Amino acid sequence: xxxxxxxxxxxxxxxxxxxxxxxxxxxxxxxxxxxxxAFLYLLFAAPELAIAEAVIxxxxxxxxxxxxxxxxxxFTIAVLAEGHRYRLTDAYINYIERSKALQxxxxxxxxxxxxxxxxxxxxxxxxxxxxxxxxxxxLEEKDEIVLYGxxxxxxxEELELxxxxxxxxxxxxxxxxxxxxxxxxx
Numbered sequence: 001x002x003x004x005x006x007x008x009x010x011x012x013x014x015x016x017x018x019x020x021x022x023x024x025x026x027x028x029x030x031x032x033x034x035x036x037x038a039f040l041y042l043l044f045a046a047p048e049l050a051i052a053e054a055v056i057x058x059x060x061x062x063x064x065x066x067x068x069x070x071x072x073x074x075f076t077i078a079v080l081a082e083g084h085r086y087r088l089t090d091a092y093i094n095y096i097e098r099s100k101a102l103q104x105x106x107x108x109x110x111x112x113x114x115x116x117x118x119x120x121x122x123x124x125x126x127x128x129x130x131x132x133x134x135x136x137x138x139l140e141e142k143d144e145i146v147l148y149g150x151x152x153x154x155x156x157e158e159l160e161l162x163x164x165x166x167x168x169x170x171x172x173x174x175x176x177x178x179x180x181x182x183x184x185x186x
Contacts, residue, residue, distance in 0.1 A: 003043055010036045022115060023069050031062040074115045075155065077105070078134040081122055093120055101145045101172045102138075108159055129177055144171045151176040 010033055017029035034057035041050035079096055096102055102118075109116040121128060128137045129148060136156060137148040149156030160174045 003040065006036050006040045006043070010040070021110070023113075024066070024115070027062060027065040027069065030065070031058050034058040034061070074117050075109060075135050076117045076119060076133055077136045077138060078119050078121050078123070078128050078131070079138045080125060080128055081120070082125055082139060096120075096138075096140070099145065101147075104163070104166075105159065108162055112155075112158075114155070144173050146173050146175055148175045148177060151178055 013029050013033040013036065017026045017033060020026040020029060034053060038050045038053040038058060041047075041053055079102075081092055106116060119134070123131070125137065125139055125148070128134055135149070135153065139146045139148065147156070147159070149159075156174070156176070163172050163174075
């Protein structure tokens with residue numbers, strides 16, 4: 001009975017790892033899969049295999065994958081609610097998440113194997129531009145979405161080019177700023 005439960009759980013975590021959109025999450029799912037396999041070996045009276053699986057499969061391999069993924073760039077995007085009547089409510093977050101622009105930004109980063117990290121903030125624009133944690137800042141103004149990015153960022157340049165070439169109906173405008181003087185929008 002317990003063995004059947006472990007095997008089903010292993011199947012669930014294997015499917016989660018395969019279908020995960022975020023690589024770090026897939027690595028964690030694989031670590032849990034490996035740990036469940038170690039418990040299964042223990043139940044089948046193979047303690048040497050269980051220890052090896054726990055140490056190597058769940059521990060060492062997970063650390064190696066995470067170290068390799070550390071080289072994978074996480075792109076932090078701040079979505080500001082400055083001046084918006086909703087402020088940072090669930091309604092505003094759902095509205096932004098469903099917007100055509102954010103969907104296209106997500107697909108852009110997925111194609112390039114970047115991991116977009118969306119951060120919703122009530123900071124003022126000038127404070128968000130000064131914040132070194134944000135690689136890009138999104139602000140909704142009237143009927144368009146304005147993307148603020150560093151004038152030195154090749155990713156912002158490529159994203160802007162993608163929006164221009166594809167001619168999407170996302171109604172996005174790009175503003176560039178200097179890292180030395182974030183108040184000065186180019």
